[in-house]
Amino acid sequence: MQKPNTILLKFSLSGFLLLLNFFSYLNVDAQHFDLAHYAQYISPSEAKKSLELLKGTNQGNNIRNYLDSLNNAIDVKTQSVNLIRIVPIEVFLKTRKKSFTFLKDFVCLTNKTIDESTMPVTYLEVTSIIQKEKLPDITGKAVLLNLDKMNDLPKSDFNARFQVKMLIDYLKMEAKAIFFFTKDASLIELYGDLYTNDNDITEKNISDEDKMALQVMVSEEVASAIMGVPIGRLLRLKAFAEGEVTYKNASRINTTSHQNIYSLIRGTNPEEKSIVILARYDSVKYDYTFKDTYTGEEQGADANWSGTVSSMQMAKAFSSVITDGAKPERNIIFMFYTGGFEGTVGLNHYLINPVVPLRNSIIINLDMIGRCERNVRNDTT
Numbered sequence: 001m002q003k004p005n006t007i008l009l010k011f012s013l014s015g016f017l018l019l020l021n022f023f024s025y026l027n028v029d030a031q032h033f034d035l036a037h038y039a040q041y042i043s044p045s046e047a048k049k050s051l052e053l054l055k056g057t058n059q060g061n062n063i064r065n066y067l068d069s070l071n072n073a074i075d076v077k078t079q080s081v082n083l084i085r086i087v088p089i090e091v092f093l094k095t096r097k098k099s100f101t102f103l104k105d106f107v108c109l110t111n112k113t114i115d116e117s118t119m120p121v122t123y124l125e126v127t128s129i130i131q132k133e134k135l136p137d138i139t140g141k142a143v144l145l146n147l148d149k150m151n152d153l154p155k156s157d158f159n160a161r162f163q164v165k166m167l168i169d170y171l172k173m174e175a176k177a178i179f180f181f182t183k184d185a186s187l188i189e190l191y192g193d194l195y196t197n198d199n200d201i202t203e204k205n206i207s208d209e210d211k212m213a214l215q216v217m218v219s220e221e222v223a224s225a226i227m228g229v230p231i232g233r234l235l236r237l238k239a240f241a242e243g244e245v246t247y248k249n250a251s252r253i254n255t256t257s258h259q260n261i262y263s264l265i266r267g268t269n270p271e272e273k274s275i276v277i278l279a280r281y282d283s284v285k286y287d288y289t290f291k292d293t294y295t296g297e298e299q300g301a302d303a304n305w306s307g308t309v310s311s312m313q314m315a316k317a318f319s320s321v322i323t324d325g326a327k328p329e330r331n332i333i334f335m336f337y338t339g340g341f342e343g344t345v346g347l348n349h350y351l352i353n354p355v356v357p358l359r360n361s362i363i364i365n366l367d368m369i370g371r372c373e374r375n376v377r378n379d380t381t
Helices: 014-025 045-053 059-068 146-153 157-172 184-195 203-210 220-227 296-323 347-350
Strands: 074-094 104-107 114-124 142-146 177-182 213-221 242-265 275-278 333-335 363-364
Touching: 059 074, 059 242, 059 296, 059 333, 074 104, 074 142, 074 296, 104 184, 114 177, 114 220, 142 146, 142 157, 142 220, 146 177, 177 220, 184 213, 213 220, 213 242, 220 242, 242 296, 242 347, 242 363, 275 296, 275 347, 296 333, 333 347
Parallel strands: 114 142, 142 177, 177 213, 275 333, 275 363
Antiparallel strands: 074 242, 104 213, 114 242, 242 333
């Protein structure tokens, strides 16, 4: 999980106007609110409290405990959502001269199971091969790509970045395996942590990944061993140079249970359409294809702790109105769903099992609402 920053959790004027529109639409007396307070950016102390709401890795329990603490007029319930966790049993990578350590020298980027297999590897200078027609036949073969060179493509060169992405998508469907190599050991550590601790997917994800190439991130040392050259020569390899690797990924499947958490504020006229406010509470994962597109802190806060914390604070605001004796005409449901990065599985579960019929719902999804003025977006203080 990425650490959110305070600047991206500030209420904006647009959020304030949205809140006022809710009051009008729901027939709630806006005078119950300290409007001057909600019209301003939240203070540093309030921002710190917001950060603490989702501290740690057990966000679901944090959200439920927070909603439970509001008042008895709000019903807090959960929906169980089952996901699949891939547990590695035996994963190894070796070349003719050396064996390497899983999670230290290399890490899986997909959950594809593969029996022990020795395969030829073709090095592709992907930033200079834009058209797949220029590729050798890679059907059923492994390829080696320099991840750092892809990440070094200028942000402004959108066309080149897009073409490289399309080429990689092609390789995922045609090659047997893709080995991305990097000199950044922290990337392997990061993906090792994700593979170990955040590896829950759906059955559909497994089916989709089985149809695509195995994808593995490796260190420069592993890449040089695969190609049979010293590290110093690795970056000077000519396109289509050949190497060899032996790889195995044996694993078992465990089922894990996750939760959608929701709070229901009952309105005085349940026949009116209900307002459903959605926010996914899992944080963004690292974009290994083009890592410089976003900063991890910016994305962790924005996608989607910004929407989650805003929804929690809105629930608190409506809770205080109810405490003061006011009630909306419409039902209001704050739904916090899991599995956004596993194919929006939590949201799909809710759509199949809605709290109120979908035809009688007005649904608002709060996702990545933390973008502020350009000059303060990257302030991570």
